[in-house]
Amino acid sequence: MEESLPAEGSPPMEESLPAEGSPPMEESLPAFSFLAQLFQCSSSCVTNVLLTFIHVLHELWFKDIMTTVPSREKNLTSLPSSFQMYRNCRMIIDCTDVEIATPSSMDLQKHTYSKYRGMHSFKILLGVAPNAVITYCSKLYPGSVSDKAIVTKSGILEVFRSGDLILADKGFLIRDIVPEGVSVNIPPFLNHGRLTKSEVKLTKDIARTRIHVERANARLKEFKILRFIPHTLRSNADIVVQLCCALVNLQNPLSKEVAVNLDN
Template sequence: MYFRREKGFTPTTNTRICSWHFPMGKVAGPTRFEWNEGKRIDCSSPEKRMRISTPSKKHSDLLTTNSECATSTRIHAENDDVEEMKKQIAIFRKRVLAYEKEKEELRSDNIKLKQANHKQFIDSFKDSAEKIAMYTSLPDKKTFDIVVAMIQRFTVKYHSNWNVKILSIEDQVLLTLMKLRLNLPNLDLAVRFNVSTGTVTNVFLSLIEVMHAIFHTGMMVKKFLSLLKCRMSAPECFRSFPNCGVILDCTEVRTAKPDDLSKNCQTFSHYKKGNTLKALVGVAPNGTITFVSELYAGSTSDKAITKDCGILDLLKPGDLILADKGFAIHSILPPGVTVNHPSFLSNPQFTPQEVSANKEVSRARIHVERAIQRIKVFRILEFIPHHYRHLSRKIFQCASCLANLQTPIIQNAYK
């Protein structure tokens, strides 16, 4: 757009020329372009400029037609792009399915290879009763297979709903027994079984729950031996105590120091000079562990545990309890139930009759000490850390049940 100068125009120092019409400078003179020939733009008023710039109806129809054509072309192009994208997605899905199938095959092959390696680990000591006892506390491979078969009858609910497929049930039972018996670090077990430490933790926490439900809840709780069975299987040293139904004693296991001050005071044992958990163990005359209480704070007395644990509810009139001097439980016994323990020294010296009676009680009562010693063989009970405190009761009771699967403590029983 340009404006023509008026007639009689006199240039001044502020006057400028248009470079469009003087591309070679003022000396070359102005240049006119062919596309400007015959054109005249009248910019006398904005209204006229607006009328000039407004397209005609014919031009408007043409623009509308062109716009519709462009829109139709764009829609067809977009449809073609969508179809092409669908084809690409279908190809991609096929590739993903192929990769997933290959991944599952590789994982299956890896699991089979690891299970073969684990089987070799079991087979390396299955014929040695000494090695079986060292790793699992069980007397032989046959007993181990029985434990595995019993667990296989039930569905294992794994910790945090994390199912373990890389290890067979046989390997999981072996891992759990090795953890109980030897208290090996999780990293050591992970290396031995070629799994992660998380898998080791998952297997141990899950199998402890299953074993406790089977062996303790299902086979020991409220399965007290009758007085007739106790008489039939009692050894020679129990001839003086034909009515003995159970031998009682308490034992303690060390635990980590609680953060709470009140719990720290409750678990502190002056006898062990540290923080402990305490349990009551009941043993039949033939040496079988028939009762294991919950774990109490180490400062709890033997009498308080006996009263609270529920063993007195299992006794019947005529039953006799053998215990040591710490069980002053005469006042809490049910009607018809008696307790026999070594006599206290009331005179400067025991009489010959008291010495003989104390020896007989000690000879019979010693079997509960031997049974507790078998429980303490499980090294995981040497010290219970913070992260196993919530499972301490089940760990102790599982160890007690596994002790019953060992060879009998007493070989000679009279009929």
């Protein structure tokens, strides 16, 4: 059974940013003026066409395809060999940052500045299935928000059922908030400056499985539009990022083992 994700119109979290005045998109992006001259139309016409296509593709490739998370049983049909120890894994989760233009408001700067990254950013929570397909992409959150807060506010926990396993990094201290019967596996913390042999093995096992979500993050960052989000794109940043996630899934499989199976 596949679980539906929370509705797009869910209430915004407390840390969501208020709208900030900025010039129209066509006034700040030179490419729009070039396209307007090339096609002999106004810059606002170019903007409308671009945003229309972004919204249409988001509707087709994200909302129609990526608003359900494959069940644990579905994952088993394409489970890589590296997950034999984690056959009940439903999802590997991780957060990634997208740099944004520095807000003019000091109050907004406080919310968007990430001390860890040393920049103003938005954070996205990604969920990847064992076969390295992106199965969850949250809305964007200010860079100062913790991973645990994003997990709580995004609604991702609603898709998990008893018996599911979540693989994550050390920053996801979420065992106390997951639904009953759901397990969370993160690398062990150092105990008196060292790891035991069993902890070293566990760390290596988790690292081998987490490589999929790291590859998904890396491929997502290959889209130039996500290297830096100007003020003019901020109001559409959610759907742009989610559309890019859908486009990642349309590319060649991230898992070589899955790619070989498809070729055969």
